[in-house]
Amino acid sequence: MTDFDAIVVGAGPAGSTAARELAAAGARVLLLDRASLPRYKACGGGIPLRTARLLPFPIDGVVEDTVSLLDISWRGRYRFVRDSAEPFAAMVMRDRFDALLAEQAARAGAELRTGSPVRSLDRSDSGIRVSTEDGFTASARYLVAADGAHSPVGRMAGLGTGLAECAAWEVEVRAPEHARRAYHGTALIDLGYRPWGYAWLFPKASVLSIGIVLPPGQAPAMKGRVDTYLDRLGLRGAPVDIARGHKIRFRRGGEPIASDRVVLAGDAAGLADEFTQEGIFYAVESGRIAARAVLRALAGAAPLTAYTREIDRNLLPELRAARVIAYMFYGMLGRFPGPWLTATRLLPFLWDAFFAVQRGESTYAREVARVPILPAIAARRLALA
Numbered sequence: 408m409t410d411f412d413a414i415v416v417g418a419g420p421a422g423s424t425a426a427r428e429l430a431a432a433g434a435r436v437l438l439l440d441r442a443s444l445p446r447y448k449a450c451g452g453g454i455p456l457r458t459a460r461l462l463p464f465p466i467d468g469v470v471e472d473t474v475s476l477l478d479i480s481w482r483g484r485y486r487f488v489r490d491s492a493e494p495f496a497a498m499v500m501r502d503r504f505d506a507l508l509a510e511q512a513a514r515a516g517a518e519l520r521t522g523s524p525v526r527s528l529d530r531s532d533s534g535i536r537v538s539t540e541d542g543f544t545a546s547a548r549y550l551v552a553a554d555g556a557h558s559p560v561g562r563m564a565g566l567g568t569g570l571a572e573c574a575a576w577e578v579e580v581r582a583p584e585h586a587r588r589a590y591h592g593t594a595l596i597d598l599g600y601r602p603w604g605y606a607w608l609f610p611k612a613s614v615l616s617i618g619i620v621l622p623p624g625q626a627p628a629m630k631g632r633v634d635t636y637l638d639r640l641g642l643r644g645a646p647v648d649i650a651r652g653h654k655i656r657f658r659r660g661g662e663p664i665a666s667d668r669v670v671l672a673g674d675a676a677g678l679a680d681e682f683t684q685e686g687i688f689y690a691v692e693s694g695r696i697a698a699r700a701v702l703r704a705l706a707g708a709a710p711l712t713a714y715t716r717e718i719d720r721n722l723l724p725e726l727r728a729a730r731v732i733a734y735m736f737y738g739m740l741g742r743f744p745g746p747w748l749t750a751t752r753l754l755p756f757l758w759d760a761f762f763a764v765q766r767g768e769s770t771y772a773r774e775v776a777r778v779p780i781l782p783a784i785a786a787r788r789l790a791l792a
């Protein structure tokens with residue numbers, strides 16, 4: 408007899424979603440996090456409407472702004488603004504957003520234990536035993552490791568190896584009132600980092616979240632590039648509340664994310680896209696898929712390893728399409744920045760397609776399928792499986 412049907416490690420969007428769905432279906436669930444909630448997470452906090460729509464409760468109480476304007480530039484040049492007419496994303500601070508998701512999991516019946524970092528995993532005949540740094544132990548038949556991009560628990564289970572990755576850096580700038588008012592309702596994206604990457608400014612109620620994402624080898628340059636971006640925005644010298652980096656990982660197919668007792672969800676499984684590097688949508692979706700896989704395993708209907716097939720069927724086509732778009736978009740931008748940005752400005756349907764994906768009215772996979780030659784060109788260069 409185990410203490411729980413499932414233990415979920417990590418109360419971010421993936422883990423809290425998995426725990427909520429498991430508890431709502433009647434499973435005995437323990438949700439563990441190393442941090443006390445609310446806790447800061449380096450993240451732009453851009454929640455596309457398609458992500459909000461996956462959640463069966465309103466997030467309005469933690470939304471700090473909604474954006475319908477996208478302000479694009481290339482190192483401050485070739486600047487233009489696209490108006491999506493309706494909001495395409497909500498802006499949140501992750502401490503409050505994640506605390507809401509964990510609270511919903513607890514309300515559904517999950518036992519929430521915070522300030523409790525998992526230190527080791529042991530297998531037993533009936534399942535898996537978890538020990539935490541504060542001396543707590545618990546056992547369960549199955550474990551969902553949703554412990555983020557570094558995924559120490561995934562490593563303990565021997566999963567999540569071989570994922571691609573990139574690096575990101577974020578500063579929370581306590582900008583003067585007039586600057587915050589100027590950016591209200593607008594997401595800024597500054598392109599022009601080689602071979603790919605972008606800087607962003609996302610508006611929040613009392614700060615501006617400003618950051619950059621770059622290939623992993625360029626991590627040492629991130630801080631300097633954010634400083635240059637702050638200069639361009641006229642915000643150098645504004646007080647910075649928090650400055651922090653974090654990696655983001657990408658599943659391209661084939662990397663191990665499930666065993667007979669453990670599955671990885673969210674960033675732990677590399678479920679972020681390579682065009683925008685956003686991951687909250689995939690974290691929530693994989694949390695739901697993980698919950699269904701655990702419920703089927705508990706019922707003896709399918710082995711837990713069937714999770715990999717479900718992830719690859721439901722999420723991999725979208726992640727691959729995002730990678731194809733990334734290849735085309737950043738590739739063209741690297742070669743012909745001015746003409747390419749001018750072309751995208753003059754072809755509003757490109758940005759309309761982006762807004763439709765963000766709102767959940769389309770998908771990257773559907774948009775890529777409209778141009779059948781695209782995946783073929785990209786597949787040759789990217790060696791997509």
Ligand SMILES: Cc1cc2nc3c(=O)[nH]c(=O)nc-3n(C[C@H](O)[C@H](O)[C@H](O)COP(=O)(O)OP(=O)(O)OC[C@H]3O[C@@H](n4cnc5c(N)ncnc54)[C@H](O)[C@@H]3O)c2cc1C
Binds near residue numbers: 653
């Ligand atoms: C700078 C930056 C900006 C980003 N901006 C965006 C954005 O605007 N929009 C978007 O969609 N995505 C964005 N992302 C990606 C997004 O942050 C992640 O995809 C998302 O947080 C993944 O959620 P998760 O639940 O898988 O993991 P996380 O949110 O990382 O949660 C993991 C949890 O596991 C806990 N944990 C870790 N180790 C242990 C342990 N040993 N024991 C117990 N608990 C543990 C952590 O405390 C944490 O609470 C950004 C990423 C970065 C780095």
